[in-house]
Amino acid sequence: MLHVQRITLREIRLPLRETFEISSGAVSERRICLLQLRDGDGITGWSECVADDLPNYSPETIDTAWLAIREWVAPRVIGKTFSHPREVSAALERDFRGHLMAKAAVEMGTWELAARREGAPLAKLLGGTREKIATGISVGIQKNPAALVEKASAYHKQGYQKIKIKIKPGADVEYVQAVREALGPQAPLMADANSAYTLRDLDVLKKMDGFGLMMIEQPLGWDDLVKHAALQKQLKTPICLDESITGVDKAEDMIALGSGKIINIKPGRVGGFTSSIVIHELCAANKVPVWCGGMLESGIGRAHNVALASLPNFILPGDLSPSARYWERDIVIPEWTKDNQGMVRVPLDQAGMGVAVDLDRVDDLTVRSETIAVKL
Ligand code: OSB
Numbered sequence: 001m002l003h004v005q006r007i008t009l010r011e012i013r014l015p016l017r018e019t020f021e022i023s024s025g026a027v028s029e030r031r032i033c034l035l036q037l038r039d040g041d042g043i044t045g046w047s048e049c050v051a052d053d054l055p056n057y058s059p060e061t062i063d064t065a066w067l068a069i070r071e072w073v074a075p076r077v078i079g080k081t082f083s084h085p086r087e088v089s090a091a092l093e094r095d096f097r098g099h100l101m102a103k104a105a106v107e108m109g110t111w112e113l114a115a116r117r118e119g120a121p122l123a124k125l126l127g128g129t130r131e132k133i134a135t136g137i138s139v140g141i142q143k144n145p146a147a148l149v150e151k152a153s154a155y156h157k158q159g160y161q162k163i164k165i166k167i168k169p170g171a172d173v174e175y176v177q178a179v180r181e182a183l184g185p186q187a188p189l190m191a192d193a194n195s196a197y198t199l200r201d202l203d204v205l206k207k208m209d210g211f212g213l214m215m216i217e218q219p220l221g222w223d224d225l226v227k228h229a230a231l232q233k234q235l236k237t238p239i240c241l242d243e244s245i246t247g248v249d250k251a252e253d254m255i256a257l258g259s260g261k262i263i264n265i266k267p268g269r270v271g272g273f274t275s276s277i278v279i280h281e282l283c284a285a286n287k288v289p290v291w292c293g294g295m296l297e298s299g300i301g302r303a304h305n306v307a308l309a310s311l312p313n314f315i316l317p318g319d320l321s322p323s324a325r326y327w328e329r330d331i332v333i334p335e336w337t338k339d340n341q342g343m344v345r346v347p348l349d350q351a352g353m354g355v356a357v358d359l360d361r362v363d364d365l366t367v368r369s370e371t372i373a374v375k376l
Pocket residue numbers: 022057137138192194242293294295296297319320321
């Protein structure tokens with residue numbers, strides 16, 4: 001039984017070690033909304049909302065998510081009884097459009113809380129089967145190809161199993177070509193455009209097709225499926241969709257239309273764990289490989305991603321870099337690490353998400369908080 005009595009929202013500010021630039025914008029400091037869910041027995045579960053401060057990746061932001069959680073999401077969960085966290089998603093979707101990152105934050109928190117109640121690792125509760133997960137790294141746009149080559153070579157040596165190069169018009173063909181030449185034909189490279197191109201850029205995208213990339217992620221419109229299908233017909237490189245896949249219906253449409261051959265699942269983008277699991281099953285049945293994406297999460301969101309990525313069809317390396325790649329110091333203990341082969345250990349020896357929240361550090365970083373409780 002799951003019975004959430006209150007949810008505390010906190011906004012923390014966490015500076016990145018280096019500015020992270022994608023085609024639609026750059027971020028130097030994350031504004032992160034953390035959730036702490038508490039049940040009647042005083043057990044707490046943690047989660048993180050992946051929305052950032054600007055709507056340049058999805059329409060949501062931390063401020064819209066905060067409002068949505070307070071006004072519409074939390075009231076559907078607080079004071080209600082669920083026999084299993086898999087039931088929460090349906091309660092959040094009924095006559096309630098969008099706000100998937102806000103919904104996901106609460107939904108994922110109920111899974112973490114349930115795992116702690118049961119004394120089970122979150123990964124096990126979700127149906128995970130792996131003990132270790134291969135990780136890649138997502139490299140932001142650099143000022144010139146030489147700077148990118150230097151970064152990518154260092155990461156390759158550190159054992160990352162996938163090097164994802166962020167691209168945009170003007171920082172694409174030359175950049176990827178330079179990395180391919182420096183790292184050799186076998187290096188596991190891919191590119192992520194975050195919707196920076198249109199079908200009028202076919203010549204550039206065709207050139208990208210010559211670099212033996214594992215995949216090209218979200219080249220076209222952030223909510224497009226039809227034009228991606230037209231593009232996939234023109235490319236050998238598999239298209240991987242990120243932004244466009246906001247739920248299982250979109251994944252079904254991608255498969256039916258041939259808009260892509262791989263899906264990057266981010267639980268925050270698709271409304272939470274239940275939706276992620278359904279997409280994962282659909283993809284497994286259709287031989288579509290998936291991998292777990294990232295949103296520059298703190299150690300809490302990372303813990304949720306690692307747990308999800310332990311499911312069997314997450315067969316490609318995720319964007320699950322260690323804490324030290326993002327932060328001077330993370331907000332969880334222990335911090336996330338990887339080994340020299342680029343493997344992240346799934347914490348299966350503990351209940352819940354498998355890392356402890358450093359509450360003192362969270363308190364120091366908190367700029368606002370609000371508790372939503374059962375109305376008496
Ligand atoms: O497109 O995958 C993306 C970060 C912010 C917004 C969008 C994306 C990303 C990343 C970073 O690629 C992945 C990570 O968390 O390391």
